[in-house]
Every structure is written in C-alpha cells, then in structure tokens.
Amino acid sequence: MTKSPTSIATGSNWGVFVIILPIVAVLGQNLGADMTLVIGATLSASTFGSHACFYSDATVLTAQASGCTPFQHAFTQLPYAALAGCIAAAGYLVLGYM
Known part of the structure; x- marks a missing residue:
C-alpha cells in the first residue's frame, strides 16, 4: 500500500x-503483474489514505455534517481504516502469490 502516503500528502482520494x-x-505491466490486482490495490491504498488523513476532502465534509472537528472524525476513523488496510494488504499479498 505504497500509494497511501501520496493520498495523505495531497489530501485527495482521486488525486x-x-x-x-x-x-x-x-510498472505492473513490465513486471507481468495482474492489472486487476494493481488497479484494485491502488484503489484500496488511496481510499485508506483518504480515511486516515486529517484534512482530506471526505474527512472535512463528514466532520462538518456530523458536527465534530476533522481531527475528531479522523481519529475515530483511524482504527477502522487500519483494520481494513491490513486485511486488504493481506488479501492482495495472498492473491498476488497465487
């Protein structure tokens, strides 16, 4: 999940x-990787970065809608994002070696 630092740095999921x-x-094409897994891993990593970032667009909008600060919302989302990120990383490793 090397794409999540870029998602955190830009604060944008789609960026x-x-x-x-x-x-x-x-890179994946040159290495002969399955493009479905490459694109899926990129989607997973960018979504993780968007939920783990304290100033991403989704965090700020959700925090304003729920009446809390972006930091409070991101802090409550972090355990769930970490759990989903670990499960996704393990799943992509298993699928990558199959």
Whole structure:
C-alpha cells in the first residue's frame, strides 16, 4: 500500500490516480503483474489514505455534517481504516502469490 502516503500528502482520494496510476500501471505491466490486482490495490491504498488523513476532502465534509472537528472524525476513523488496510494488504499479498 505504497500509494497511501501520496493520498495523505495531497489530501485527495482521486488525486492519487492522476499521480500514481500511470506509474504503477506501466510498472505492473513490465513486471507481468495482474492489472486487476494493481488497479484494485491502488484503489484500496488511496481510499485508506483518504480515511486516515486529517484534512482530506471526505474527512472535512463528514466532520462538518456530523458536527465534530476533522481531527475528531479522523481519529475515530483511524482504527477502522487500519483494520481494513491490513486485511486488504493481506488479501492482495495472498492473491498476488497465487
């Protein structure tokens, strides 16, 4: 899940695809990786980064809608995002070696 730092740095879930996907797609194609897994891992990592970031667009909008601060919302989302990220990473590792 190397794309999540880019998602955290930009604060945008979809901005990752503009920056990372062209690089990852070419790299995956040259290595002979399954493109379905490559694109799925990119989606998972960018979603994780968006939920783990304290100033992402989704966090700020959800925090305003629920009446709390973005920090409070992101702090409550972090355990769930970490759990989902670990499960996704394990799943992609298993599928990658099959």
